[in-house]
Amino acid sequence: AQSVSQHNHHVILSEAASLELGCNYSYGGTVNLFWYVQYPGQHLQLLLKYFSGDPLVKGIKGFEAEFIKSKFSFNLRKPSVQWSDTAEYFCAVRRNTGFQKLVFGTGTRLLVSP
Amino acid sequence: GAGVSQTPSNKVTEKGKYVELRCDPISGHTALYWYRQSLGQGPEFLIYFQGTGAADDSGLPNDRFFAVRPEGSVSTLKIQRTERGDSAVYLCASSLKGTGDGGANVLTFGAGSRLTVL
DSSP: OOOEEOOOSEEEEETTOOEEEOOEEOOOSOEEEEEEEEOTTSOOEEEEEEOSSOSEEEOGGGOEEEEEGGGTEEEEEESSOOGGGOEEEEEEEEESSSSOOOEEOOOEEEEEEO | OOSOEEEOSEEEEOTTOOEEEEEEOOTTOOEEEEEEEOTTSOOEEEEEEETTEEEEOTTOOSTTEEEEOTTSSOEEEEEOSOOGGGOEEEEEEEESOSSSSSGGGOOEEOOOEEEEEO
C-alpha cells in the first residue's frame, strides 16, 4: 500500500531561520505530489503541487519543494521563516493513473518564535 | 459557493447515536471526497464521489459509515451507532475533476466537522 512519511513531527525555529521538512513516499510509479498547510484555526490549504516537468516547484509565501525521484522524496523548503509560518504542514501523494486517493503523511507541526 | 462548506462545525453526541454530517462543495465541482483526521494524524481517505455515484468507498472503516450524494452536489456522511473511536474531524474536499493531471484535480478542503462521541 502507498504510504507517506514525514520524519519531523515537531519543529521549532526562530524567525529568519531556514526550513526544510522531509517527505518520503513508498510508491514507485508516476505520482502527483502536494504540500498542504493548516494555520491555527483554519482549514487545510494548498501550498504547492508537482505534476510533471521542473522538479523544483515554487509555491505561495516563499515556499518551494524539490522532487527527487531517485530518493522518493519531496522536501519542503523556505530560506527564511516568519512567525506567521507557524502551522501544521502535510505532505500528500497520489498515483497518477485513473482515480487514486490522495494519501497524507502524519504532518509536521512548525512553531516559529519571534 | 466560494469554498467548501461543512455543517455542523462541531457535533457532540452520545455513544450509540446516529449522526449526519453535511458537505456543500464548490459549485461545478464534480468530484467530492470525505476524509477523517484523528488527533495527531494526517487526513485519512474515506470515500470519493464522481457525480452522484460513490466511485471509491474503500476507506469507509465499517458498515456503520455511509455517504450519499443524491443530486451530484451536496453530500451527507452518515454514521450509525456511533462509538468513542469515531471521534475525529471529518473533512470534505472537492475538485473540478476526479482524475487526471493538472489543476482540475486539486482538492480544496472545507473547515471540517469536529465529532465528539461521549
